[in-house]
Amino acid sequence: MGHAGMDADVVIAGAGPTGLMLACELRLAGVDVLVVERLPERTGESRAGGMHSRTLEVLDQRGVLDRFLAVGELTPVAHFSGLWLDLDGFESRYPHPLMLPQSAIERLLEEWAAELGVRLRWSAEVSGIRQDGTGVEVELSTAEAAPATVRARYLVGCDGGRSTVRKLSGIGFPGTPATMTALLGDVELPGLPEEYIFMRRCPGGHFSAIALEPGWHRVFTSEYDHVADRDEPATFEQLRESLIRLAGTDYGMHNPKWISRFGDAARQASQYRAGRVLLAGDAAHIHYPAGGQGLNIGVQDAVNLGWKLALVARGQAPESLLDSYHAERHPVAERVLHNTRAQAALARPGTQTDALRELFGSLLVFDDVNQLLGGMITGLDIRYPVDSDHPLVGRRVPDVDLKTPDGDTWVYALLHPAHPVLLDLRGSVEVAAVADAWADRVDLVEARSEDDHWPVPAVGEIPAPAALLIRPDGHVAWAATIGSAPDTSGLRGALATWFGPAPRGRDIA
Numbered sequence: 308m309g310h311a312g313m314d315a316d317v318v319i320a321g322a323g324p325t326g327l328m329l330a331c332e333l334r335l336a337g338v339d340v341l342v343v344e345r346l347p348e349r350t351g352e353s354r355a356g357g358m359h360s361r362t363l364e365v366l367d368q369r370g371v372l373d374r375f376l377a378v379g380e381l382t383p384v385a386h387f388s389g390l391w392l393d394l395d396g397f398e399s400r401y402p403h404p405l406m407l408p409q410s411a412i413e414r415l416l417e418e419w420a421a422e423l424g425v426r427l428r429w430s431a432e433v434s435g436i437r438q439d440g441t442g443v444e445v446e447l448s449t450a451e452a453a454p455a456t457v458r459a460r461y462l463v464g465c466d467g468g469r470s471t472v473r474k475l476s477g478i479g480f481p482g483t484p485a486t487m488t489a490l491l492g493d494v495e496l497p498g499l500p501e502e503y504i505f506m507r508r509c510p511g512g513h514f515s516a517i518a519l520e521p522g523w524h525r526v527f528t529s530e531y532d533h534v535a536d537r538d539e540p541a542t543f544e545q546l547r548e549s550l551i552r553l554a555g556t557d558y559g560m561h562n563p564k565w566i567s568r569f570g571d572a573a574r575q576a577s578q579y580r581a582g583r584v585l586l587a588g589d590a591a592h593i594h595y596p597a598g599g600q601g602l603n604i605g606v607q608d609a610v611n612l613g614w615k616l617a618l619v620a621r622g623q624a625p626e627s628l629l630d631s632y633h634a635e636r637h638p639v640a641e642r643v644l645h646n647t648r649a650q651a652a653l654a655r656p657g658t659q660t661d662a663l664r665e666l667f668g669s670l671l672v673f674d675d676v677n678q679l680l681g682g683m684i685t686g687l688d689i690r691y692p693v694d695s696d697h698p699l700v701g702r703r704v705p706d707v708d709l710k711t712p713d714g715d716t717w718v719y720a721l722l723h724p725a726h727p728v729l730l731d732l733r734g735s736v737e738v739a740a741v742a743d744a745w746a747d748r749v750d751l752v753e754a755r756s757e758d759d760h761w762p763v764p765a766v767g768e769i770p771a772p773a774a775l776l777i778r779p780d781g782h783v784a785w786a787a788t789i790g791s792a793p794d795t796s797g798l799r800g801a802l803a804t805w806f807g808p809a810p811r812g813r814d815i816a
């Protein structure tokens with residue numbers, strides 16, 4: 308793409324997991340993207356240690372999951388505030404988390420972005436924004452003496468929890484302040500008597516020591532009697548003293564590679580869009596990292612926003628399509644803030660919390676409870692707000708096997724190009740006729756499913772549909788049921804709502 312007077316169609320602030328995923332999604336849709344990153348290079352540090360099921364599925368939908376599987380390890384270790392969840396029964400090709408440090412996730416996303424032609428500029432910090440009717444001027448503080456300015460149609464702030472883009476665009480960040488202090492460090496720990504310790508509870512809080520790689524442990528301490536100043540640097544000595552207070556020993560801790568601090572503050576952007584500026588990932592939501600959800604919902608924000616922003620930037624859909632990004636993704640992060648507040652409460656020290664944990668833990672033996680919490684943590688149960696009774700509409704499409712005239716395939720393979728897909732499982736001439744009007748942007752695929760019933764997390768088995776309109780993010784926008792005539796006016800409405808009106812004269816009905 309590319310437009311007169313513009314340096315890019317979209318500028319993304321921040322090359323973390325969210326910014327990189329969004330850049331890839333936009334490039335797949337042919338949009339010209341410039342990512343600006345304040346750091347001079349990657350630090351190699353890792354906050355997150357893995358990705359959950361739905362994030363693995365979205366990478367699979369783009370055909371790049373194998374790169375991540377090749378270096379990570381699928382491990383059945385999901386938990387809710389340290390209470391183990393059983394994900395075996397979840398209907399997904401990848402029900403278990405992939406353990407993989409955030410630095411490796413970022414490296415693989417960056418490599419993919421480079422292959423797709425994303426431009427990434429290091430040492431470029433967004434320091435000013437000015438919006439007008441046609442674009443956004445983004446001021447950058449760079450390594451060079453004079454600030455530079457770039458102009459784009461849209462700017463997306465993927466610049467983390469302290470987002471400058473959010474502050475400059477005047478978007479509020481309401482929520483609750485921290486009530487505790489957690490420290491983490493990657494250290495050598497020769498005196499640890501066990502292979503690992505996970506959330507060991509003590510009178511003042513809890514601590515963990517988890518094996519990272521041969522010779523290295525990640526130590527976490529959580530204390531509840533003070534709240535540290537966010538701007539004060541975390542030190543090795545603070546971590547050591549905290550571990551001694553909690554564990555009574557420092558287990559010979561030495562040689563720190565990385566020390567950091569976090570808390571349980573939970574805040575969310577009051578709006579995800581202000582004109583031509585949008586927010587995604589930690590820039591839009593921060594919370595206690597319990598259950599390992601932040602990176603996941605950031606990547607999924609990007610996958611929700613990418614195709615919408617591409618359609619709007621290409622002039623194929625009205626700007627109002629962007630409002631569905633807030634409408635769909637704000638409730639998802641709101642629920643994560645809510646569940647992490649509950650996890651933080653369950654992690655507090657004290658005999659009353661001990662009793663609550665024991666009781667809560669005993670409920671997890673019930674499959675429905677496990678399904679509810681597992682659906683939440685994995686993101687497999689997400690249903691965007693919809694006006695439809697069909698159980699698939701609004702949900703992520705199950706990845707069932709398909710037979711096509713060209714051979715065997717599967718649903719997620721159809722989503723690799725990140726196009727909308729109209730999957731016709733009954734060879735309906737009515738569906739084909741409607742699809743023809745949107746042929747410039749929607750792939751019509753005729754296929755057969757040999758499964759009479761499709762598995763849907765949080766719902767159960769449902770009869771296989773006759774046809775489905777699948778958005779590029781893998782969520783179902785319209786569905787037809789076997790045995791009744793397809794609702795073609797509903798299909799037309801869904802196509803126009805999500806992918807813009809048909810080119811003039813194409814939609815003849």
Ligand SMILES: Cc1cc2nc3c(=O)[nH]c(=O)nc-3n(C[C@H](O)[C@H](O)[C@H](O)COP(=O)(O)OP(=O)(O)OC[C@H]3O[C@@H](n4cnc5c(N)ncnc54)[C@H](O)[C@@H]3O)c2cc1C
Pocket residue numbers: 320321322323324325326343344345346354355356357358409431432433434465466467468470471472491569587588589590596598599600601602603604605
């Ligand atoms: C201890 C801990 C453990 C965690 N574990 C997990 C886990 O297991 N699973 C999980 O899903 N999540 C986890 N998280 C959360 C996860 O790390 C974050 O949610 C994730 O990094 C968010 O990605 P992001 O791209 O939105 O933001 P970030 O990763 O914060 O990236 C933002 C980028 O923007 C850049 N930037 C900032 N300001 C500017 C500017 N003005 N101009 C240009 N660039 C800028 C930054 O340098 C940075 O590179 C954990 C967090 C913590 C603290």
